Amino acid sequence: MALTNTQVANAKPKEKIYKLFDGGGLHLLVKPTGYRGWKYDYRLNGGRETFTIGKYPEISLKEAREYHREARSHVEQGRKPLAIRKKKEVQQNQQEKSFSDYAKEWIAKQNLVDSTLTDLVQRLEKNIYPYLDEKPVTEFSTRDLYQICLLMSDRGSKETAIRMAGVMRRVFNELLIFGIIENxxxxxLAELLPKPDHKKKENFGHVTSADALKNLLLQIENPSNRQDPVVTQALKLMPLVFLRPKNIRFMRWSQIDFDEQMLTIPAEEMKAHKEHKVPLPHQAIQILEDLKPLTGDCEFVFVSGHSRDGKPLSENTTTQALRRFINPETGEPFGTGYMTSHGFRHTASTMLNEMGYSADAIELQLAHLSKDRIRATYNKAQLMPERRKMLQEWADYLDELKQA
Known part of the structure; x- marks a missing residue:
């Protein structure tokens, strides 16, 4: 005989567990503890099993019968109701997750070094997450993603656009394999995007004369009041050591030996995957000392004053700052094209070679590998004193330029 709402409501705890049956295996289980829950007993593949529908009164008698009817249908088709429920819960959770949730799970499996990881996360947070987190991952079309990438490409970040297209492809491909999306x-997508000008990339904007370098250095020394002081210090350090911008941005306090005046960049953060030691002139040490009150408590040396989580400066921050400087002699931005943060490497290499410094010392400071293993061994063992002397004299020369 089927249960009534009154019977269910009046089912009170007793000394022992008891059941109130509604028919077809559906029953209300009542425990001495006060627990009351809906259960469904059934047989499948010759065995007896029980499916828990849920607690009463959270689930009413009417709702329990609806759940029972659905569960019974699955049993008749040879499927366990619990397995179906779990599958639905997974699907529901997947539908509620955003692209950034899936991207973070994918990134966690890539085993990236810290600098590469931070760089990738910053790019995604700036260029992708704000757009792709607006709707479920199942609702995006290629055209949607193309428009997002065009925003990056149109502002001059063509390589970033192509790289982000590749990351999205890999994340969405994982969702496809897991059955979360159908396509x-x-x-x-990457093939549809405008290609970067590789010729321009190989010739980063840089100043080509002492006068232009002098004017640029003076403007770096006297930035606008709106410029982040950490950006100013980064720009001051770049011409002194002419490292790759990424190695400046991800420089850590733990990498600096102030007693030895030496910066040691680990192999995993170098383009050539070899540890790179950089002797620091006293001007560079002073810049770093000046930064201690601003970022000394952070992991990274160059942490933006606007960052709340200790992240280093973003990829284009220094280059954009350089683009705002105008050469008073020409009325145009500095450099061949626009001066870039990478351009300091070209400027230093050109001028130091013209000054007669050892090509080996210059190439080692630039972290350009020698193909000759014997020569590379000699470089590593013998040229550090020469490199230290070269960088100090170069820093002194830059000071003289500014004072001339």
């Missing part, structure tokens, strides 16, 4: 909207 990969990022497949073939």
């Amino acid at each position: 990969n909207p990022a497949q073939g």
